[in-house]
Amino acid sequence: MKSLNILMLYPEIMNIYGDMGNLDFLSFYAEQSGINVNKVFYNLGDDFSVFMKDQNSKPDIILGGGGQDSSQCAVEEDLQNIKVHLQELATDNVPMLMICGLYQLFGTRFVTSEKKIIKGIGLLDVETIAGDTRIIGNQIITNPNPNISTKPIYGFENHSGKTHILDPATKPLGNIKFAEGGNNGSDSEEGAMKNNVIGSYLHGPIIPKNPDIAEFLIQTAIQNKYNEKTEFNINADLLDTIKSAREIAETLNR
Amino acid sequence: MQILAEFIGKTVVFFCKLFHFGGSAFPGLVVEKICPTYLQRVLSDLPYGVLVVTGTNGKTTTSKIVTELLQDYGLRVFTNKTGSNFSRGVISEYLSSGTKSFDIAVLELDEAHGIKLVEKVAPNYLLLLNVFRDQLDRFGEINYTAKLLEKFAKITTENGGVVVINSNDPLITEFSDLHFGFSDNMQSFFPDDSSLHSDSKTNSNSNSKTQNIFQLQNYKNSIATFEYQSNSYNAKLQLLGAHNALNSAAALSIVSKILDSKFDAQKSIKTLEMIKPAFGRGEKITINDSEIYLNLVKNPAGFNSSLKTIASKNSKVIYIINDDYADGRDVSWLWDVDYSNILNVEAVSGKRAYDLALKLKSQNIQINNIDESIQNIVDQIVSNKQPDNYQIFCTYTALLKTRALLSKHTDVEHIL
Numbered sequence: 001m002k003s004l005n006i007l008m009l010y011p012e013i014m015n016i017y018g019d020m021g022n023l024d025f026l027s028f029y030a031e032q033s034g035i036n037v038n039k040v041f042y043n044l045g046d047d048f049s050v051f052m053k054d055q056n057s058k059p060d061i062i063l064g065g066g067g068q069d070s071s072q073c074a075v076e077e078d079l080q081n082i083k084v085h086l087q088e089l090a091t092d093n094v095p096m097l098m099i100c101g102l103y104q105l106f107g108t109r110f111v112t113s114e115k116k117i118i119k120g121i122g123l124l125d126v127e128t129i130a131g132d133t134r135i136i137g138n139q140i141i142t143n144p145n146p147n148i149s150t151k152p153i154y155g156f157e158n159h160s161g162k163t164h165i166l167d168p169a170t171k172p173l174g175n176i177k178f179a180e181g182g183n184n185g186s187d188s189e190e191g192a193m194k195n196n197v198i199g200s201y202l203h204g205p206i207i208p209k210n211p212d213i214a215e216f217l218i219q220t221a222i223q224n225k226y227n228e229k230t231e232f233n234i235n236a237d238l239l240d241t242i243k244s245a246r247e248i249a250e251t252l253n254r
Numbered sequence: 255m256q257i258l259a260e261f262i263g264k265t266v267v268f269f270c271k272l273f274h275f276g277g278s279a280f281p282g283l284v285v286e287k288i289c290p291t292y293l294q295r296v297l298s299d300l301p302y303g304v305l306v307v308t309g310t311n312g313k314t315t316t317s318k319i320v321t322e323l324l325q326d327y328g329l330r331v332f333t334n335k336t337g338s339n340f341s342r343g344v345i346s347e348y349l350s351s352g353t354k355s356f357d358i359a360v361l362e363l364d365e366a367h368g369i370k371l372v373e374k375v376a377p378n379y380l381l382l383l384n385v386f387r388d389q390l391d392r393f394g395e396i397n398y399t400a401k402l403l404e405k406f407a408k409i410t411t412e413n414g415g416v417v418v419i420n421s422n423d424p425l426i427t428e429f430s431d432l433h434f435g436f437s438d439n440m441q442s443f444f445p446d447d448s449s450l451h452s453d454s455k456t457n458s459n460s461n462s463k464t465q466n467i468f469q470l471q472n473y474k475n476s477i478a479t480f481e482y483q484s485n486s487y488n489a490k491l492q493l494l495g496a497h498n499a500l501n502s503a504a505a506l507s508i509v510s511k512i513l514d515s516k517f518d519a520q521k522s523i524k525t526l527e528m529i530k531p532a533f534g535r536g537e538k539i540t541i542n543d544s545e546i547y548l549n550l551v552k553n554p555a556g557f558n559s560s561l562k563t564i565a566s567k568n569s570k571v572i573y574i575i576n577d578d579y580a581d582g583r584d585v586s587w588l589w590d591v592d593y594s595n596i597l598n599v600e601a602v603s604g605k606r607a608y609d610l611a612l613k614l615k616s617q618n619i620q621i622n623n624i625d626e627s628i629q630n631i632v633d634q635i636v637s638n639k640q641p642d643n644y645q646i647f648c649t650y651t652a653l654l655k656t657r658a659l660l661s662k663h664t665d666v667e668h669i670l
Contacts, residue, residue, distance in 0.1 A: 016387070016395075018589030021613065028616040068395040137583065156584045203586050208612045238615055241624070245608035248626075252577070 019065025021205035066100030103199030125167035149212035154249035155202025282345030309383025495563035543641035
């Protein structure tokens with residue numbers, strides 16, 4: 001039986017908007033298709049090198065969520081300590097999905113509303129500067145990068161940071177429906193991706209209503225690990241529920 | 255202007271009642287537009303002044319307990335008992351109360367909007383219950399909510415008022431020296447957000463440093479044990495759940511401060527035992543031979559403790575989730591609730607039924623019916639002739655809608 005290690009970064013302090021739901025649903029989705037999932041957690045002060053020991057312990061997918069400004073300050077130093085491992089995994093094409101707070105910290109830096117600079121790890125060429133007002137509301141990425149999703153991506157965003165892409169090697173995930181939101185409220189773009197590292201402000205959590213993202217992460221991980229394509233085998237009842245949830249999401253106001 | 259506003263407001267109340275129009279804040283909105291200082295004028299000359307109850311969870315139930323405890327001493331209490339906690343809601347209540355004379359106002363106020371009212375009318379008493387992650391689409395971050403509550407405390411203290419605070423909530427406990435709380439052995443009854451995801455501060459227990467006025471010592475089989483001035487008191491509560499036992503400790507603590515030497519602990523414990531749940535907070539409605547309980551849910555902490563202490567295996571459980579402003583536009587918090595002790599759900603309804611259904615299905619929880627229409631769900635309950643026990647967990651606007659639909663089939667207490 002194929003098996004994937006899915007690692008969640010800092011679940012204790014970076015999981016403010018139901019981000020753990022991404023891990024739960026992704027695991028459920030993989031298990032439905034006959035893939036065994038080993039959920040792994042990395043918290044502040046843990047030893048990341050134990051995951052890097054051998055092929056069996058290496059994370060195959062990495063997820064991360066959002067946190068308050070204070071939590072982001074708290075993980076800053078720790079994240080720098082494990083940067084080398086995350087870089088190595090990114091170079092090995094390990095798919096990663098970072099939402100909100102960790103999206104910001106996977107960029108080069110985050111300047112908070114108190115003008116404090118939190119250093120990021122630069123796996124995405126983006127920088128974030130806190131704005132005066134929070135960007136809050138439902139959001140739709142109408143034309144996402146087709147490698148990630150062939151259909152619109154639905155979610156909810158809530159952030160003060162305004163994020164800009166600094167280098168064309170990093171691409172946005174796509175254009176948005178509600179232009180007052182997205183990365184910065186001005187360029188109508190949302191999210192960022194470089195190789196298989198994805199960042200986005202959209203929670204919801206994002207995976208359950210956007211199964212294309214789940215399939216991208218699983219497919220990429222299985223390809224990396226087993227050099228095989230993945231046959232997804234999701235039961236019709238669940239697919240129906242996802243479809244209904246997406247139809248509602250399409251109608252939601254900002 | 256005040257009198258004109260009051261007249262128009264009462265007229266609006268009259269027509270709202272006549273047509274069973276459920277929007278409880280509308281008459282107040284009209285009056286506030288005509289006379290912006292209306293509420294200050296009304297509240298400024300009450301003999302005992304104004305008590306404000308705020309915090310994330312338990313405001314409505316605690317306000318109800320305080321009100322009934324005070325009434326037992328003969329005080330005439332004005333209160334906003336619909337749970338509508340914006341200033342226009344308070345005005346609507348006042349108009350529909352008949353605007354008679356009162357001794358004290360007990361106001362439950364929203365953490366964010368309440369501050370505007372408190373800035374105009376400084377409370378004589380303030381009861382701060384807790385701060386949990388709630389409606390982050392409005393507040394942004396939980397630390398911001400805590401800062402708002404600090405402002406409540408500051409305004410009250412600066413104007414010579416009395417502030418009583420939960421000693422077990424590290425985010426707010428230091429805003430005053432007067433506390434209520436629970437003893438160390440009760441910790442497991444009160445899971446905080448940090449057991450789901452932790453915020454920056456841990457749930458350190460500050461009881462060792464402070465003396466609680468009323469301290470919850472134990473809760474078992476709906477009997478709560480409180481300690482007050484080194485004496486122990488038992489109360490068999492109709493308000494179910496450990497969280498309501500703690501709300502009771504909060505209410506008793508502030509009432510003892512308001513009444514001072516007139517306060518009689520034994521007498522108030524007896525009154526406490528008689529108090530029934532507030533509007534939609536475990537409120538019971540009977541239709542045919544079925545008992546239907548309405549439980550408002552707003553955030554993971556409240557939803558978890560409701561599920562933990564209320565739902566039994568014999569209940570038919572229904573979840574109704576809307577996403578209007580008053581519910582919270584962002585429903586992601588539903589993913590931080592542990593639904594695992596209810597493995598078979600009768601129905602999931604409301605605008606965001608499918609969002610919750612995805613969470614439940616991913617936990618292999620059986621759902622018998624998913625239907626966005628609350629009307630359909632209520633029809634289904636009403637047409638059931640079996641004597642059943644329904645536990646309905648619903649967000650705020652879903653609660654109003656469900657209650658209104660059920661009230662067509664049976665008498666429920668009229669709330670504006």
